[in-house]
Amino acid sequence: MLHILGAGSMGLLWAARLQRAGFPTQLILRNIERLAAWQAHAGQLELTDPGQHQHISLSLNAELPDSPEPIRFLLVATKAYAAEDAVRSVQHRLSADADVLLLQNGMGSQQAISRQLPRHRVFYATVTDGAWRPSAHQLIWAGHGQTIIGDPRQGPPPDWLTRWQEHGLTLEWHADIMAILWRKLAINCAINPLTALLDCPNGELLERAHGRLEELSQELQLLMSAFGIPLSLDILRTQLDQVIRQTATNSSSMRQDIHCGRRTEIDFMLGFALRSADQLSLAVPALRKLNAELQTYLATHGLPLD
Ligand SMILES: NC(=O)c1ccc[n+]([C@@H]2O[C@H](COP(=O)([O-])OP(=O)(O)OC[C@H]3O[C@@H](n4cnc5c(N)ncnc54)[C@H](OP(=O)(O)O)[C@@H]3O)[C@@H](O)[C@H]2O)c1
DSSP: OEEEEOOSHHHHHHHHHHHHTTOOEEEEOSSHHHHHHHHHTTTEEEEEEGGGTEEEEEEOEEEOTTOSSOEEEEEEOSOHHHHHHHHHHHGGGEEEEEEEEEOOSSSSHHHHHHHHOTTSEEEEEEEOOEEEEEETTEEEEEEOOOEEEEOTTOOOOOHHHHHHHHTTOOOEEOSOHHHHHHHHHHHHHHHHHHHHHHTOOGGGHHHHSHHHHHHHHHHHHHHHHHTTOOOOHHHHHHHHHHHHHHTTTOOOHHHHHHHTTOOOOGGGTHHHHHHHHHHTTOOOHHHHHHHHHHHHHHHHTTOOOO
16 A cells, blocks of 8 residues: 555645556545545546546545554655655654655755654655646646656665556656756756746746846856756756746746745745755855845745745
8 A cells, every 4th residue: 555645736646646557545634624525525536637638537545644554655745845744744654664755846855854764765756747736636637747766865776666667657766866856956946936026937037037047057056066966057057948948838836836825835945055055155146135035025925935
């Protein structure tokens, strides 16, 4: 049994994908109200995959964090700011050999959970799929992306990953997941806050924020290099431009969060980058200015600043 903590867009997408591939899953919902609401719909999920012209209905079991069954595998699918508390709520149920897979965007929550679970193998992932929920029981898999999984302690790939791949799940293993997370963080630190502040789709940044992208890239490259992540400025700029062009019509997750009045994951993007720069006394004025502007913007929208 695979336990999935958090039944939001990513949690439901992974539950559906794993269950359809033949791996039984169990959702863990935060409280009795959420569980009752889920069960009121008989645990049915309507999954629409517009790209594949598919619409399927499947049934997913759910339980509470304090259910008695031990957890052998835990996939954590909450937002980054909720992950530590969510893991704490089920930590007592993890069997000694349980593996944990973290899907959170940004950085910082992963390291905190690794410290929280020193005896378990904790895997990190980056995900570029796009999924959203029109309601608690409906999921739109808007874009198929890439999932890269790795072990920050650089151990071998786990057996479950091979089994999942053999059953048709497209997942990649990377021996240096920290380098992958840093690269994604750098791209997120440039795109997310600027699109939020300018209130524009990703593609407009090339025209409207060209100079700022340049400054931010320079500082992010220096920061990564200081943390032993080799990536030339040219390659970072090329990758950033590619992502902006490939996602030109998309609204970044931070812009969407602000539009919906939801807490953002800024603390796990710019916040993490600034704390990392502070650790090494590295000057990053462009990142700092961007963070200050975003904090002001969030405050004027009445949203949490962390
Ligand atoms: N959605 C995407 O397209 C996408 C793509 C790439 C990466 N990601 C990343 O994936 C992560 C998850 O994003 P998401 O879009 O799936 O977020 P989401 O739709 O907001 O789902 C998060 C879920 O976690 C649940 N949760 C929070 N605390 C919990 C707790 N203590 N116990 C149980 N459940 C708890 C929430 O439940 P409540 O409703 O009860 O709060 C919510 O259902 C984020 O880091 C995001 O950046 C998302």
